[in-house]
Amino acid sequence: MTTTPERSSQTTDAEGRVDLVDRSSVTGSPYANEELLPTPLAERKWTTYNYFALWMGMAHNIPSYLLASGLIALGMDWLQGFITITLANVIVLVPMLLNSHAGTKYGIPFPVFARAYYGLRGANLAALLRAFIACGWFGIQTWVGGQAIFVIMGKLAGDPWLRAGEYGGHPWTMWLSFAVFWAFQMLLIWRGIEALRRFENWAAPLVSVAFLGLMAWIVMQVGGLGPIFTQPSKLGWGAEFWAVFAPSLMGMIAFWATLSLNMPDFTRFGGSQRKQLLGQIYGLPTTMAFISMISIVVTSGTIVLYGEAIWDPVEVASRFESPVAVVIGLVMAVLATMSCNVAANVVSPSYDFSNALPRWLNFRTAGLTTGVIGVVIQPWRLVSDPHTYIFTWLGFYGGVLASVAGVLIAGYWLVGRTQIDLADLYRPEGRYWFNAGWNWQAVVATLLGALVAVGGAYSKPGEGPFPADGLIPLFQPFYDYSWLTGLVVGAVVYLALVRRGVRAAR
Secondary structure: EEEEEOOEEEEOOOOOOOEEEHHHOOOOOOOOOOOOOOHHHHOOOOOOHHHHHHHHHHHHHHEEEEEEHHHHOOOOHHHHHHHHHHHHHHHHHHHHHHHHHHHHHHHOOOHHHHHHHHHHOHHHHHHHHHHHHHHHHHHHHHHHHHHHHHHHHHHHHHHHHHHHOEEOOOHHHHHHHHHHHHHHHHHHOOOOHHHHHHHHHHHHHHHHHHHHHHHHHHHHHHHHOOOHHOOOOOOOHHHHHHHHHHHHHHHHHHOOOHHHOOOOHHHHEEEEEHHHHHHHHHHHHHHHHHHHHHHHHHHHHHHHHHOOOOOOOHHHHOOOHHHHHHHHHHHHHHHHHHHHHHHHHHHHHHHHHHHHOOOOOOHHHHHHHHHHHHHOOHHHHOOOOOHHHHHHHHHHHHHHHHHHHHHHHHHHHOOOOOOOOOOOHHHOOOOOOOOEEEOHHHHHHHHHHHHHHHOOOOOOOOOOOOOOOOOHHHHHHHHOOOHHHHHHHHHHHHHHHHHHHHHHHH
């Protein structure tokens, strides 16, 4: 282990991972707590399999399934849907790996990483943007898991459970199922990050088996794969398809746009750059291709069986004739949803909220805060139909978060050349204090990137909350490419402002 000459407060090991020499110099900082300080080198021991299992657990879930089934419901055939999702995940893997590097090298979570470019206070802008999106996702996943529990209990208890008195448009037993699933997840997050790692290691393979079982059942029902793969596209390959393809691709990318920011929350535990890199390359594209193909086969099969695309796997599973098969299938769905939800949508905002109030919130209490906000957002409205889910929810927030990713990638790789002073990430008097804790160059780049990306947000009449000609008509053409637009504009504007500042300082 060596001490970096220009940064005597930190050391670098043989794997290139950096740690603080003396933590006592920053532990008293108002911007530090145990969760936010760098992970000690001795505790950075996640392997390639740990990251592969993490991705398997996060990707094999019902909302991932809904991505592909939603595309089939929008009129694509199996090949169009598969190409769209696979391409999207290859694309989003690039910024994800670029941002993951800092987590492994410095052992820091995403909000602390953001301090190097947004400032100690300004990092809360990036972190809270990510956190509130995660809260929305937590709510969506919890609602879906609650639906699975509701159907399981319905098979066991019968009509009295399924036809209970309604409240807010749903039986009170559905709300109870939602609450029970919420509580299970809060219990897991209360056990800490190591409990999560162990849970992912054994839950991920079981979930994969469950989804394979669902596909096998639908294939047997329709008499093989032939009737499924011969289902024609309602869009063709002409202009009608391309009009749907572009926003759908951005929506598919946006599904993991959150993780492209906050993967340092997990790679901070990596045993080496190689281990986290290979784990993610093996994990994300392959597992998403796997779940999307299952979803495409099952949803296309429902068109053959029922004359319509049933995009909700809980509803598909509820049509099994055997109650035992329904219960087993939906228990696996519950495990899948919990596996993804706690990892992808509670870990990150826990760090993000803790970063905003490090003296008041730790990993556990911030996780509880996430759970509460996830309910307040009313997730049952977001998954009401594929238009809202893909074009409104995914498309809009993807463009906003992409501008943050652009700033981080440009700052870490092009401006800073991967060099960060660890101690100064926690010191109000350090180099990352900028102007009263804010780096306005990063803030302006983020706001401009988001404005261009989603300022022209539009909806077809009757299919969303935005005006048909866009919120700002000038930017409407960019909205179909919201994620790409946000990433490029955020990065370019940040680089331009930094270089202008350097020239002005000379």
